[in-house]
Amino acid sequence: MKLTVLGCHSPYPPVDGAGPGYLLTHAGVNVLLDCGSGVVSKLGKYVDPQSGRLAAVVLSHLHADHFCDLLVLRYAHMVAMHKGEVAPLAVYCPDEPETERTVIPFRHTLALHTIDECSRFALSDMKFSFYRTKHVYPCYAVRVEARGRSLVYTGDTAWDEGLIDFAMLADVLLVEACFTEQKKGENPAQHMSARDCGALAEHAMVGKLILTHLPPTGDSADLLAEAQTVFSGDAALAFSGLALEL
Numbered sequence: 001m002k003l004t005v006l007g008c009h010s011p012y013p014p015v016d017g018a019g020p021g022y023l024l025t026h027a028g029v030n031v032l033l034d035c036g037s038g039v040v041s042k043l044g045k046y047v048d049p050q051s052g053r054l055a056a057v058v059l060s061h062l063h064a065d066h067f068c069d070l071l072v073l074r075y076a077h078m079v080a081m082h083k084g085e086v087a088p089l090a091v092y093c094p095d096e097p098e099t100e101r102t103v104i105p106f107r108h109t110l111a112l113h114t115i116d117e118c119s120r121f122a123l124s125d126m127k128f129s130f131y132r133t134k135h136v137y138p139c140y141a142v143r144v145e146a147r148g149r150s151l152v153y154t155g156d157t158a159w160d161e162g163l164i165d166f167a168m169l170a171d172v173l174l175v176e177a178c179f180t181e182q183k184k185g186e187n188p189a190q191h192m193s194a195r196d197c198g199a200l201a202e203h204a205m206v207g208k209l210i211l212t213h214l215p216p217t218g219d220s221a222d223l224l225a226e227a228q229t230v231f232s233g234d235a236a237l238a239f240s241g242l243a244l245e246l
Ligand SMILES: [Zn+2]
Pocket: 061, 063, 135, 156
């Protein structure tokens, strides 16, 4: 299983950057986790969006910074369907909030599937399972297992001890680090600090920690340094183009 970071900034992308978007490829099957602003442009470097070669999109939640580019990816997939024998694009997402969910369907180009904490499915050899996080909108962390290797992506969440079991022994933990512990005090409890990310990685004994959902300004070195005060393993910042073989 290969992870390619397409974009990693929130709540908006920097110049030439993109919001949250992570391409998983295994045995020739491509799955996109989240689809923030600018992700379709970055996706084109690896998978032509109008080739019909994207098997599915999995959305952690329906905040605009995590799904807005799906609304234009629909157009590319419509072209793919016009060109040949391409099925509607499978999209797995929460069914709330209703206002956001209702804007997603478009001319039969998408096959929408609702996810919740009990959802389990496989795409090729990739097995997906979910955990409801603590966030203002319903949000699901995603665990993907393939041939004994595992990736956990938290989506957006406040600190939640339950994530430790969900992320236990993952080879790669992709986790949102919005701010430092000091700045967390100024924000509502919807996101984790870099220190929280390090603590989650340490308790879950993951193989590698990747910090994402990074602020569009600054170099985020302070976030990595803070996470490393509590996580003793391998840690790095996400960036567009980062590729990892799991
Ligand atoms: Zn969010």
